[in-house]
Amino acid sequence: MTEQERWDRYYRRSRCTDAETMELDGWPTDVTSVLDIGCGTGALVRSWAARGVAATGLDVSREALVQAARLTAPAVAPYCRWVQADWYRADEVAAHITGTFDLVVSMMGPDFSTGDALERLLTYCKRYGRLLLFVGGDNEVAVAVARELSLPQEAVRTTLEMTAKQLRQRGMIPTVRHVDESVVLSRSVPQWVSYLERIFPSAEPSALTASVQRLADTQPTLHGRTTVTYAWVEWEMP
Numbered sequence: 001m002t003e004q005e006r007w008d009r010y011y012r013r014s015r016c017t018d019a020e021t022m023e024l025d026g027w028p029t030d031v032t033s034v035l036d037i038g039c040g041t042g043a044l045v046r047s048w049a050a051r052g053v054a055a056t057g058l059d060v061s062r063e064a065l066v067q068a069a070r071l072t073a074p075a076v077a078p079y080c081r082w083v084q085a086d087w088y089r090a091d092e093v094a095a096h097i098t099g100t101f102d103l104v105v106s107m108m109g110p111d112f113s114t115g116d117a118l119e120r121l122l123t124y125c126k127r128y129g130r131l132l133l134f135v136g137g138d139n140e141v142a143v144a145v146a147r148e149l150s151l152p153q154e155a156v157r158t159t160l161e162m163t164a165k166q167l168r169q170r171g172m173i174p175t176v177r178h179v180d181e182s183v184v185l186s187r188s189v190p191q192w193v194s195y196l197e198r199i200f201p202s203a204e205p206s207a208l209t210a211s212v213q214r215l216a217d218t219q220p221t222l223h224g225r226t227t228v229t230y231a232w233v234e235w236e237m238p
């Protein structure tokens, strides 16, 4: 399954119906153009667009972008541009994205610690760069299912150090800000299975379903606490 198919399937299953936006307090204010790489259903793009900023959301998933466009109010839509492309494919990106953006951001988007993904990002970045990276975390349901099915708990590769090092090697001075989150997720069995398929890509979906069903024990909704640490990596172009 390709990256696009995997994410399309994810967005089809967890269809977003909420036109979410984000608080932009603390973000640079002198910004006229933004590129969000791996924008998903577009919350950040819509937030910048609502300020009259030309906001481009790029994602490998066509399904995510269809939902993003559908969730965007007509008044904001003229400021939004949605681009379907795989950031790892230089040709695909170059075919759609030209020039530079005041701010280039990615929140849990593609991995920028390997290959030329970060180099490419920097070529489009005029002033500010921001990456939200996953540092580590645990989910009660994922831990229970992994234990029951003896699934290898995939080593969470910390990309933070590698990304920050690459930025420094290219003359940036990144700052790193950690953010901790702890939430109880309440999901149906199919939603948990979709979530777990992403964490355990090698597991049999039928085994995951059976395991989650056992945990849910006839309840329509299963609750599981998730604790996650993220890091914001921020820099200004020299």
Ligand SMILES: C[S@@+](CC[C@H](N)C(=O)[O-])C[C@H]1O[C@@H](n2cnc3c(N)ncnc32)[C@H](O)[C@@H]1O
Residues within 6 Å of the ligand: 003, 007, 037, 038, 039, 040, 041, 058, 059, 060, 061, 064, 085, 086, 087, 088, 106, 107, 108, 109, 110, 111
């Ligand atoms: C964890 S989601 C985050 C979505 C959104 N940024 C958010 O914060 O809600 C990761 C997103 O990155 C996209 N993505 C993953 N690999 C990608 C790639 N190689 N090129 C472009 N987008 C990618 C996925 O389709 C997905 O929408």
